[in-house]
Amino acid sequence: MIERALQLADAESLAAVSIRRLASDFHVTPMALYWHVKNKDELLAAMGDDFYDHIEISDLAGRDWFEVLRLVVERLVSSLRRHPASAGLAVARILHSERGQVLTELTLSVLRDAGFSVGRSADVARTALHTAVTLVAGLPGAELDVPADERDAALARKRAEIAALPADRFPCLRVSGDALTGCEDAEDYFEAGTEFFLAGVQAMQRRLPSGVDAP
Amino acid sequence: MIERALQLADAESLAAVSIRRLASDFHVTPMALYWHVKNKDELLAAMGDDFYDHIEISDLAGRDWFEVLRLVVERLVSSLRRHPASAGLAVARILHSERGQVLTELTLSVLRDAGFSVGRSADVARTALHTAVTLVAGLPGAELDVPADERDAALARKRAEIAALPADRFPCLRVSGDALTGCEDAEDYFEAGTEFFLAGVQAMQRRLPSGVDAP
DNA sequence: ACCTGAACACCGTTCAAGT
DNA sequence: ACCTGAACACCGTTCAAGT
Secondary structure, X not given: OHHHHHHHHHHOOHHHOOHHHHHHHOOOOHHHHHHHOOOHHHHXXXXXXXXXXXXXXXXXXXXXXXXXXXXXXXHHHHHHOOOHHHXXXXXXXXXXOHHHHHHHHHHHHHHHHOOOOHHHHHHHHHHHHHHHHHHHHOOOOOOOOOOHHHHHHHHHHHHHHHHOOOOOOOHHHHHHHHHHHOOOOHHHHHHHHHHHHXXXXXXXXXXXXXXXXXX | OHHHHHHHHHHOOHHHOOHHHHXXXXXXXXXXXXXXXXXXXXXXXXXXXXXXXXXXXXXXXXXXXXXXXXXXXXXXXXXXXXXXXXXXXXXXXXXXXXXXXXXXXXXXXXXXXXXXXXXXXHHHHHHHHHHHHHHHHOOOOOOOOOOHHHHXXXXXXXXXXXXOOOOOOOHHHHHHHHHHXXXXXXXXXXXXXXXXXXXXXXXXXXXXXXXXXXX
């Protein structure tokens, strides 16, 4: 049922996921679902939890802090990519999911070891999750708020609108139209996004008082 | 009407914004609103456009590219902070809003001048917007998905749950509970988030072949 | 243990009609 | 130019009842 909801979100949109719609997919009355789930919020929660249930974390311990951080973002990204239309649900669930808790604890602990203060560690950990979610949910050209069979048309419309802009006032925008609305290589995109985040963290660490832990 | 919708989103939640609810606030039938707005999507679009209508851009030209980039993020953030619960609506509207187009053109043009390729400029510009939205919508402790009068209680519940975690397995999480769920100083938070983004951009620029434009 | 039927309070939206 | 009434197809949810 959760799996079906995640599929439905990707195929049509997260907005298309409803108790009644799922019930009719299962040839059952809407009220039948209330046996399996307390209410719709719990359904969405279970969808968000799913992402953490599919992340490998047991092999992360005992590595360099920076490598752990990179792996955490990479694994978040690849887990979220399984169901991009629901990726946003993961943020609210990380501290309610058992594995989300373990992942957070591990991330915070390597950041503290690297010299970040409690506050900064929390900032970086939060940003790691937000980065992963934003990368996946914001993949240019994915058009996740639109049914799958209308995505090509929606994207074409978007590009036509940019191309129709006056060339004298919007020269950069016009040459960047395709780059803004689409993505040549998704793997490159996710790797670049992850590197961008890691570069920010490194810059932050360089400003730390070296040799001693931050307060 | 748009202003009322934005207020309602902040006071209760974006989900509370409905045609029928707005109509009843104005002591009018739901169908009356359809005279002023084509449908609900157009209402949400107008809410998203509002953010760009309140950004000053005319004084941005003729400055150093890095200063422009900082100002763009800062102004996006302060405009989005006017109505944080609706901040997410801005992403879909930037290229449909007149001032959003101008802002994007300006941003892309300073990035191109700084030596970034078309693709990288698009990446950085997109990330600038996503950063601003994520910072505002993700302000720890804001609890924007919950009615304003339940936010304190929701936050307290969240913190209690973290405090109830087993101390042996989640030591870092427990000491970071408050830092993860709340924010001591919002101004510091937004400034640090902006600096984090800018540090990533700087790291990216340092990798550029110097003296020549990237392909 | 799992599902149904009837009911209620909500949604967005259309269309013809009113002033 | 601006609003209403009635109607339709959707929502989530409760509660008592069925097997």
